[in-house]
């Protein structure tokens with residue numbers, strides 16, 4: 001079989017064949033974005049194995065607080081245990097497999113299955129004596145644990161028994177995010193978007209700003225992404241950007257923050273966390289350069305730049321001195337992705353006094369909606385039998401090629 005639309009209509013594509021014939025640095029063929037078989041392979045080889053961002057530690061402040069996250073057919077409970085640690089368990093009863101928690105979040109002193117009321121403590125241990133009636137030790141019937149890492153208040157989990165090494169990413173995120181105290185933030189606003197595009201189309205869009213001039217008038221006001229790309233080929237712009245980064249770094253050093261650069265390059269194969277300047281004269285990423293909320297955490301002065309955090313395959317966050325804007329991607333279907341966006345502010349920030357949703361939201365909500373419209377249109381075109389992949393810019397789309405190469409490497413392993 002091959003990867004043509006006809007092959008798909010005959011009932012399947014050759015997933016490994018398509019992966020095997022891809023040329024490094026080049027774009028993906030059509031079935032990667034439309035085929036149900038490829039979507040199933042993405043879930044099995046990417047989302048069920050990699051580190052996924054699920055939420056924030058402050059979402060479960062007290063023992064017994066929990067939230068759930070579903071990806072593919074897997075559902076996970078993230079819960080604050082009796083000793084204060086946050087743990088994650090598969091949301092699957094060890095009796096006959098019922099879903100235990102059906103709500104997105106809640107509070108419970110114990111986790112009770114709705115079917116026959118098997119009850120588990122917050123550490124996942126089954127509280128029922130199963131020996132007499134079921135002939136099985138209850139110690140073998142605890143909830144199945146899921147690996148979870150708290151990186152400075154950001155919670156990542158992996159469904160794999162042997163997930164990729166996340167230690168360097170977690171340490172870097174914890175260290176660089178610390179002054180912003182994401183562990184002491186709160187959600188000012190949340191928006192759920194449904195993008196009619198494959199999750200890779202959504203992430204590829206995030207990895208370039210070639211589209212920013214024609215599409216992101218508002219975002220461009222506060223960011224140097226377009227100039228940064230221009231500096232890769234224009235020596236005059238490079239000298240200008242070098243000066244901007246130097247002045248920004250002097251400010252960051254004075255604030256006790258890590259230094260940054262203007263680039264969008266990944267730090268590791270699947271992650272980055274680095275600070276970039278906002279436009280000179282702006283104190284944060286806003287459309288008028290003015291604050292959108294009170295300073296976050298331990299940040300003592302205005303303008304910390306933007307700490308850009310990106311984790312393949314499902315998360316990015318721009319963390320400013322007064323707010324953070326985040327996006328969590330969840331694949332729903334070959335041509336559908338759920339994006340939950342959060343706007344975080346300091347836990348002490350008061351709506352109406354320190355911030356208003358009317359001012360906080362637009363720069364990222366407008367940018368998000370512009371991006372989803374682009375992604376919807378790309379998915380529609382890619383789905384056509386006429387689609388053949390075109391070339392990537394070796395300058396402005398180099399990070400898209402890096403994402404695709406990472407993806408294929410994981411699909412092969």
Ligand code: FES
Pocket residue numbers: 093094095096097098113114115116117118
């Ligand atoms: S399936 Fe959960 S108690 Fe029976």
Ligand SMILES: [Fe+2]
Pocket residue numbers: 205206211212216367371
């Ligand atoms: Fe965009």
